[in-house]
Amino acid sequence: MKRLHVFLILFIMLSILLADDIWVFVEALNMRSCPSLRCRVVKVLSYGTVLQEMGRAVYTDSYDWIEVLGGWVAMQYVDYVPIEVVGDLPIDFDLNYSERPLPPHYRPSDLVELPREVTTKPGLMLRQEAAEALVKMLEAAQKAGYRLKVTSAFRSWEYQRKIYVAAIERYGPDQRYVAKPGRSEHQLGLAVDLVRADMKCALEKCFKDTAEYSWLIRNSWKFGFIQPYIKYNILYEEEPWHFRYVGKDAAKKYMSDFELP
Ligand SMILES: [Zn+2]
Numbered sequence: 074m075k076r077l078h079v080f081l082i083l084f085i086m087l088s089i090l091l092a093d094d095i096w097v098f099v100e101a102l103n104m105r106s107c108p109s110l111r112c113r114v115v116k117v118l119s120y121g122t123v124l125q126e127m128g129r130a131v132y133t134d135s136y137d138w139i140e141v142l143g144g145w146v147a148m149q150y151v152d153y154v155p156i157e158v159v160g161d162l163p164i165d166f167d168l169n170y171s172e173r174p175l176p177p178h179y180r181p182s183d184l185v186e187l188p189r190e191v192t193t194k195p196g197l198m199l200r201q202e203a204a205e206a207l208v209k210m211l212e213a214a215q216k217a218g219y220r221l222k223v224t225s226a227f228r229s230w231e232y233q234r235k236i237y238v239a240a241i242e243r244y245g246p247d248q249r250y251v252a253k254p255g256r257s258e259h260q261l262g263l264a265v266d267l268v269r270a271d272m273k274c275a276l277e278k279c280f281k282d283t284a285e286y287s288w289l290i291r292n293s294w295k296f297g298f299i300q301p302y303i304k305y306n307i308l309y310e311e312e313p314w315h316f317r318y319v320g321k322d323a324a325k326k327y328m329s330d331f332e333l334p
Contacts (some may be wrong), residue, residue, distance in 0.1 A: 093115075095139065095151045097122040098254055100232065110262040115144040123154060128260060135246045149246045152253055162261060164202060165323040168309035172257025177230040181262040184227055193268065197226040200262040203297075203318035207265060210296035217292075219285045220270035224314075228259035258301065263318040265298075281313040289316065294324040 097118045105112040106133040118124075128140035130148060137148035155176035161183065168175070168199075184198040191211050199207060207223070214221050228236075234254035241248060258264035269285050270276040280286050293299065298316045319327065 078171045093126055095126050096126050096153045096154050097124070097146070097151055099150045099238065102146055104141070104144040104146050106138075106144055108133055108140070110134045110136070112145070118146070124151065137246075147246070149241060152255060156257055162202075164200075164263065165319045166261065167257065168258055170179065174253065175230065175260050177257065179260060180229060180254075181227075184262050185323075187226060188204045191221075191223055192226075193222050193224045193272075197223055199226050199263065199265065199318070202320070203263050206318060210293060210298060213280055213292065213296070214285070216286055217288055219288050221267050221271050221285055221289075223265045224268045224275065225259065225266040226264070227262040228257060230254050230260055233257045233260060258315075258317050264314075265316050265318075266314045267316060268314060276314055278311070278313065281311075286313055294328040295321070297321045297324045299324045299327045 088120075088258060100120050101112045102118045102122075104116040104118055111134075117209075124139075124140060124141040124146070126139050130139060131135045132138075135262060138145045144309050153173040156173045158176060158179050161181045176272060181200045183201045183202050187197045187204055188208060189200060191208060196206075211221055213252045217242075231254070233252065237251045237253055240251035244250060247297055249257050266276065267285075267289065268280070269283060272281055274280040289298075290300065293316055297320045298318050300313070300315065301317045302312060302315070
C-alpha cells in the first residue's frame with residue numbers, strides 16, 4: 074500500500090475515533106447531499122438516530138451544518154448524545170459547562186407546586202429546596218416594596234423541544250432566544266423567569282432598568298439564586314428575568330468575583 078493511503082486511512086480512523094456521537098432530537102430530519110437547503114434530501118432520519126460527526130460547519134441558509142456519514146444535517150436539530158442521569162442532579166449542577174445535554178426522561182423527583190399567589194399562572198413547579206428559597210426571596214422583595222411573580226419555572230424536555238422548534242419557525246434558525254431541549258436550566262427545576270406583578274417589561278430587555286431587577290441582582294444570591302448569564306454568556310440573548318437556584322454557598326461564591334453594577 075502506498076504511504077499516502079496508509080496516512081489517509083489512519084487519518085480517517087482517527088477522525089472517527091475522535092468524533093463525538095450526536096443524535097437527532099426531532100421526529101424527522103432531512104439528511105442532505107450537501108450543506109444547504111437547496112441540496113437533495115438523501116434520507117429522512119427519525120428521532121433518536123445516533124450519528125457520527127465527521128465535520129462541520131458551514132453557515133448557509135441561516136443553518137449550521139454537520140457532516141455525517143452519507144450526507145449533511147442541520148446542527149439546529151441535533152445535539153451531542155445526552156448525559157446519563159440516575160436520580161436527581163446536585164443542586165449546583167452546571168448545565169452551561171456540560172458538553173452534553175440532559176436526557177429527555179430527566180425530571181427531578183422532588184418538584185413541588187409554587188404557591189399560586191407568587192405565580193402568574195397555576196401549576197408552576199420547582200424542586201422543593203428552590204421553591205422554599207424562592208418564596209422567602211419574594212417575601213423579602215415585597216417587604217422592600219417590590220412585587221414580583223414567577224411566570225415560568227420547571228419545563229419538561231418535551232415542552233422545551235416544542236418551544237424551541239416554534240422559536241426557529243418564528244425567528245429563524247439562528248435565533249438565540251430559546252435553548253435546545255436538554256439545554257435549558259428550566260428542565261433542572263431550578264430556574265425561574267420573574268416578572269413584576271403589574272407585568273411592566275415582562276420578559277423584555279427593559280426589565281433590566283426596573284428597581285425590581287436592581288433589588289434582585291443585589292439580593293437574590295443571599296437566597297441562593299444567581300443570574301447564570303451575567304458573566305460569560307455567548308450562547309443566548311441576555312435574559313435579565315432568568316434566575317437560577319444554585320444554593321446559598323455556590324451563589325455567594327459566584328457573586329464574590331462579580332462586580333455589582
Ligand atoms: Zn428562563
